[in-house]
Amino acid sequence: MAVEVRSPTILRNYTGGAKAVDGSGDTLAEVIDSVESDHPGIKDRLIEEGDLRRFINVYVNDEDVRFIGGLTAAVGDGDSVVILPAVAGG
Amino acid sequence: MLYSSLLDSVGGTPLVGLPTLSPSADVRLWAKLEDQNPTGSIKDRAASRMLLEAEKDGRLTPGCTILEPTSGNTGISLAMVAKLRGYRMVCVMPENTSVERRQLLAMWGAEIIDSPAAGGSNEAVRVAKGIAEEHPDWVMLYQYGNPANALAHYDGTGPEILADLPTVTHVVAGLGTTGTLMGIGRFFREAKPDVRIIAAEPRYGELVYGLRNLDEGFVPELYDETLIDARFSVGPRDAVRRTRELLESEGIFAGISTGAILHAALAQAAKCVKAEQPADIAFVVCDGGWKYLSTGAYEGSLDEAEERLEGQLWA
Numbered sequence: 509m510a511v512e513v514r515s516p517t518i519l520r521n522y523t524g525g526a527k528a529v530d531g532s533g534d535t536l537a538e539v540i541d542s543v544e545s546d547h548p549g550i551k552d553r554l555i556e557e558g559d560l561r562r563f564i565n566v567y568v569n570d571e572d573v574r575f576i577g578g579l580t581a582a583v584g585d586g587d588s589v590v591i592l593p594a595v596a597g598g
Numbered sequence: 599m600l601y602s603s604l605l606d607s608v609g610g611t612p613l614v615g616l617p618t619l620s621p622s623a624d625v626r627l628w629a630k631l632e633d634q635n636p637t638g639s640i641k642d643r644a645a646s647r648m649l650l651e652a653e654k655d656g657r658l659t660p661g662c663t664i665l666e667p668t669s670g671n672t673g674i675s676l677a678m679v680a681k682l683r684g685y686r687m688v689c690v691m692p693e694n695t696s697v698e699r700r701q702l703l704a705m706w707g708a709e710i711i712d713s714p715a716a717g718g719s720n721e722a723v724r725v726a727k728g729i730a731e732e733h734p735d736w737v738m739l740y741q742y743g744n745p746a747n748a749l750a751h752y753d754g755t756g757p758e759i760l761a762d763l764p765t766v767t768h769v770v771a772g773l774g775t776t777g778t779l780m781g782i783g784r785f786f787r788e789a790k791p792d793v794r795i796i797a798a799e800p801r802y803g804e805l806v807y808g809l810r811n812l813d814e815g816f817v818p819e820l821y822d823e824t825l826i827d828a829r830f831s832v833g834p835r836d837a838v839r840r841t842r843e844l845l846e847s848e849g850i851f852a853g854i855s856t857g858a859i860l861h862a863a864l865a866q867a868a869k870c871v872k873a874e875q876p877a878d879i880a881f882v883v884c885d886g887g888w889k890y891l892s893t894g895a896y897e898g899s900l901d902e903a904e905e906r907l908e909g910q911l912w913a
Contacts (some may be wrong), residue, residue, distance in 0.1 A: 511692040516804070516807050517804050517808055518807070518808070518810075518811065518812060528616055545825075553812065561812065562815070562817060563812050563813070563814075563815025563816070563817065564812070564815070565831075566781065567830075567831045570826070570830050570831050570832065571828065571829070571830055571831075572797075572829035572830070572831065574823060574829070575823075575826075575827065575828045575829055575879075576828075583895060590831065592801070592807055592816040592831070592912075593807050593809050593812055593814075593815045594719045594816055594817050595717070595718055595719065595720045595806060595809070595815065595816055596667075596718065596719035596722070596723050596742065596774075596775075596799065596818065597669070597719060597775065597799065597913065598771065598773030
């Protein structure tokens with residue numbers, strides 16, 4: 509399954525400066541693994557001890573993955589995956 | 599309705615049906631008009647509660663200076679309450695916020711310290727914490743971690759929605775300090791646990807996420823993800839489109855963050871229609887559109903509006 513993965517500015521040193529990279533997989537974990545194989549090092553910035561890092565938010569089709577299974581969240585062909593650092597609102 | 603003072607009139611806002619935007623007679627949308635609070639936003643609830651609690655527990659004493667990092671609405675509400683109760687108010691605000699917010703803050707007598715645009719509210723929080731260290735006698739109510747923020751909604755907003763709409767099935771609100779949703783969520787978990795609590799958070803331009811490193815990320819101390827059931831990120835284009843739809847179809851002139859919330863509420867409504875599941879979906883209108891006229895969100899094409907909002911803290 510091909511998906512677009514959008515990277516925040518702070519992680520673009522891993523993507524060669526690209527705002528978005530291609531990934532594949534049926535779950536978020538698989539998509540991250542596929543991105544890691546093309547852009548080594550990025551996975552460690554996203555995942556810590558088998559879970560998403562506290563200050564990393566990931567959205568599949570704009571929905572926060574923490575409410576749809578986390579790393580096991582289903583990803584389908586053409587879905588968009590957006591990675592953002594957690595920042596303050598309010 | 600009679601109140602002994604302006605502060606006593608905070609809350610008790612109308613919940614109005616949306617006959618045009620509701621998809622069917624079985625799946626209905628309801629807007630909680632928080633713009634009808636004294637300074638025109640939902641933040642009057644949290645600000646007045648935080649300030650009054652701090653007076654009660656003795657943190658605030660006559661003549662105190664209050665310091666708060668805020669992108670606008672909380673500062674405006676605090677400035678109003680501070681003026682009435684006799685405190686000096688200092689706000690730390692990102693420089694990429696609308697001019698109207700600055701004018702309103704000044705009008706209620708608040709002093710503004712600018713924080714850099716890059717990093718958004720994160721930077722405002724960081725700068726405010728630094729100033730608080732330099733001025734140990736100043737009182738930072740700190741909306742991101744102050745339980746009175748959530749309590750205002752646990753005691754007020756949540757119960758008001760349930761009293762007005764006992765058939766409520768979903769509540770949708772914005773996620774910034776998380777105070778609104780933490781209070782509403784905790785109330786419904788206890789009072790009517792089958793009500794689904796849905797968060798809509800604004801997705802800003804890249805400038806706002808321009809942290810130097812990931813350790814500078816920020817999750818409000820108040821946030822407890824078990825109190826919500828879903829969380830959606832909504833960009834400026836969808837937010838503006840829905841803000842305009844709300845005005846066009848229902849006559850409600852709301853701020854841009856309300857458009858983001860309506861976007862999530864309409865997505866939920868569509869899911870309920872598809873599942874043939876009756877629903878009464880209440881959502882929060884955080885504020886009116888007045889403070890955002892200068893952003894250009896209400897004129898021209900969506901492309902133009904989106905471009906103008908790039909890099910701004912529009913929610």
